[in-house]
Amino acid sequence: MNPVPFTELGCPAIDRGTNQPNVFFDPKSSESFTPHFSRGWRDDAIQRAYLEATYLWWGEAANNPLSSVYGGRMVHVPECAAWTWDARPYPFFPALTDVWTDGANWRLGHWLTGRLGAVSLAALVRHLCLLAGLPEDRIDVTGLWGAVEGYAIGALESPRASITTLSRHFGFDAVETEGVIRFVMRGRAAVASVSLDDLVAAREGDVLELTRGQETELPQALKWQIARADEDYDAALVEARRITVDTTRIASESFPMAVPPEEAERRCRRALMEAWVGRETAAFRLPPSRLALDPADAIRLQHDGRLVDLRLVSIADADARGIETVRQDRATYDLPPGDPRAASLTRAVVFGAPDALLMDLPQLSEDQPAHRPFVAAHAVPWPGEMAVFQSPSTDGFELLTTFGSRARIGVLVSGFYAGPTSRFDLGNVLVVDLLTGTLESVTDLTLFGGANAIAIESATGVWEIVQAGAAELIAPGQYGLTRLLRGQRGTEGAMGNPAPAGARVVVLDESLAPLPIAEADLGIPWNWRIGPASRPVSDETYVAQAFTPECIGLRPFSVAHVEQPWRKPRSLGDLTIRWTRRSRALAADSWGGLEVPLAEELEAYEVEILHGAAVKRVLSTATTSAVYTAAHQIADRGALLGPGDTLDIRIFQLSALVGRGAPKLVTLTF
Structure with missing residues (x-):
């Protein structure tokens, strides 16, 4: 013979779930009951009551006898599993639907997750009575019902x-009877019926005194504050309210316990209705033969041809029992x-780790120093x-700056070829795929004001600035940009031919953060770490980069309108x-001035005379x-330069801070 294996038990957390503990409520299932x-x-x-009753029942030797054959209990309970404990973390499950x-x-399901940590109201009250020094055999909590998810005693009490x-929250009373402190829930059925003939007349006053409280003394609304374990x-906050009453009083209470809001609302409504129903009180006397009645018992009083349910509040024993x-x-x-x-x-x-870019760009606004690079x-x-940290070595990083805006970063979907400058490029289509954000078409006037500026990394660390007048959404996050202005802010030399597909693009707006470095730091190879400001610089969420700021913002633009010799008649000799000059x-960009600002300390240029790749003269x-x-x-x-000859030259404007500016390579034709 072998013991009977009891492998699993469970009960849904639904009203009267013990009537049929094997059913499961699921509106999406055809087997929902x-x-x-x-x-x-x-x-x-x-x-909880089902689990306690089942385990305690089989734990009693009288209910689960010991076998004389194999020396074990008839029903093997130790490996009986309670259905069901879910490995998904509470309260994220079930909250994150x-x-x-x-x-x-x-x-309403069988889950124990989030419920097994609760304690029954009866067990909690018994524990508090034991703390007060009451012997366990003088405590009766069998009349209590309910579960407490959490209860905090935050002060000496x-x-x-x-x-x-x-008692106030759950609605129960405590009464001393037969040498035992008995706790019982309110709302029980009447244990006796009393008529006027059963009452004992007092020496003075009426045999029955009925009192009805004024509505203005009662609350119109009752508000309870509780805690949510989930x-x-x-x-x-939960609230119960009466509508058609002649009072405007609002009562508030706070309970240091964790309760599901739906259950707290039920109990709050019970307390409000209890106050309104309980405004009617009765006082009378019963003979000593009614000794079985205790406070908290419910009785029915026959009065004016109807039965009135009453709950005994107090009893004073003398020659007769005074009942309230x-x-x-x-x-x-x-x-x-x-x-x-x-x-x-x-x-x-x-x-x-973020997708971070350190960008050496021309000056984009007057409120930012020209020498500062940007981070996106x-x-x-x-x-x-x-947060952005920098260090000249691989340790000792120091915080440089923080910023809070996410940049619109993306990639080129297809190759982007070179195009004309100083006028609209109507032949190329710039197709970009943005990780976040949107683009929209703008008018020419808005475009000339600097709108829709995009930096394209045509080579590592080399950025061409392009503006787009027309933007068309061709796929989620993907835009086709036309009516282009190329090589803006002196970046015509950064055009790729083509800039390859997959090259990074950044929309130039206020989300870019300037790096507050000093001019003395220019040209120094720094190590950088960029990541969440809430994490330490050593955290794995930081991305490490090596970047040397070259101060593109201080570099003079290339010159323009180099005069071709063939356009004017000339004789052999000096050229x-x-x-x-550009600035x-x-x-x-102002068209009102006679001459563009110099923007350099001194005006100076160098012209290289080229022969192939070799520089013959400067x-x-x-x-x-x-x-x-x-x-x-x-x-x-x-020989002297004459008709039919060509000459390659390269022109630089000079800066006292960074030396040569952007080159202008031109072939002169004679």
Whole structure:
């Protein structure tokens, strides 16, 4: 013979779940049922009572006898599993229904997760009585019902004060009878009926005294503050209110206990209705033959041809028993719970390393120094604030700056070829795929004001600035940009031919953060770490980069309008090379001035005379022209430049801070 294996038991947390503990409520299933006679309400207490009753029953030797054959109990209980404990973390399951679609079934289901930590009301009251020094055999809590998810005693108070708080919340009374402190729930059935003939007349006054309290002394609304275990014990407010009453009083109470809001709302409505029903009181005397009645018992009084339910509040024994009662309505203690409230949880945010770019760009606005490079970053989720650390070595990083805006970063979908400058490029289509954000078409006037500027990394660390007048959404996050202005802010030399597909692009707006470095730091190879400001610089969420700021913002623009010799008649001999100066100053875009600002300490230029890739001669000048003398021509070429000849030259404007500016490579034709 072998023991009977008891492998599994469980009960749904639903009203009267023990009537049919094997059924499961799931509106999406064809096998969804509620237990026999269940009203479909959530009831955590019935689930706990079922588990306690089952395990305690089989734990008794009289119910589970010892076998004389194999020396074990008839029913093998130690390996009996309670259905069901879920490995998914509470309260994120069941609250995150967008992650777990069966989360809605938890409320009425068999899950122990989030419920097994509760304690029965009876066990809690017994524990408080033991703390008060009462012997266990003088405590009777069999009349209590309910479950407590959490109860905090936040101050020095007696166990009686703690029990009083529980009594107010759950609606029970304590009475001393037969040498035992007995705790019973209110709303019980009447144990006796009393008529006027059963009452004992007093020497003075009426045999029955009925009192009805004024409405103005009662609350119109009752508000309770409780804690929610599924919201990290944050406070929650429930309210019960009467509509057609002649009072405007509002009463508020706070309970240091964790309660599901729907259950707290039910108990709050019970307390409000209890106050209104209990405004009717009765006082009378009963003969000593009614000695069996105790305080907290319910009776029915026959009066004016009707039966009135009363709950005994106090009894004074003398020659007759002086009884004080309040009216009760049993329906008050069997109300449906309130509507379920979804939990608002703070999700744990896991940050990854951002996509960060350090960009050496021309000056973009007057409020930023021209020498400062920029940082752009994108991350999902965005940590709120990014920090930038720098160090000349691989340790000893120091915080340089923080910024809080996520940049619109993306990539080229296809190759982007070179195009014309100083006029619209109507032949190329710039197709970009953005990680976040949008683009929109703008008018020409807005475009000339600097809108829709995009930096394209045509080579590592080399950025061309392009503006787009027309933007068309061609796929989610993907835009086709046309009506382009190329090589803006002196970046025509950065055009790729083509810039390859996959090259990074950044929308130039206020989300870019300037790096507050000093001019003395220019040209130094720094090590950088960029990541969430809430994490230490050593955290794995930081991305490491090596970047040397070259101060593109201080570099003079290339010159323009180099004069071609063939356009004017000339004789053999000295060659005067002429051009027009450009300025990197933002004010140079004004059409009102006679001359663009110099933006440099001194005006100076260098002209390289090229022969293939070799530099044959360098001419220096302080004006927008340089003379290539006949003697230099003969020395460099062996002959004077004449019709049919060509000459390659490269012109630089000079800066006292960064030296040569952007080059202008031109082939002169004679």
